[in-house]
Amino acid sequence: MSSLLKVTIRKYSYENLLNLTPPLTCIVHKRNVIGFLSQNFHKKVQQYFNENYTVDNAVIDFVVLWHNKDTGENLKHPLCKIVLKK
Numbered sequence: 001m002s003s004l005l006k007v008t009i010r011k012y013s014y015e016n017l018l019n020l021t022p023p024l025t026c027i028v029h030k031r032n033v034i035g036f037l038s039q040n041f042h043k044k045v046q047q048y049f050n051e052n053y054t055v056d057n058a059v060i061d062f063v064v065l066w067h068n069k070d071t072g073e074n075l076k077h078p079l080c081k082i083v084l085k086k
Helices: 039-050
Strands: 008-013 023-029 032-036 054-067 074-085
Touching (some): 008 054, 023 039, 032 074
Antiparallel strands (some): 008 023, 023 032, 054 074
């Protein structure tokens, strides 16, 4: 039995989500945005998209629990394994 969660990777613009301007790459499961790629990883993935690569497969491999010392919140960050194809 696999514990990996199949997801999709989609590019959205902030205007659609948060009324901000720069685009971002989202992790989507069952039509719900469950996470975002970091700004650096978004740029790297975007370079591949610009070279006509597409996402062949994406799964959440791990979920990291991060504690925000300022707010006291525990936040879950999904880490994806993304396979691209040309």
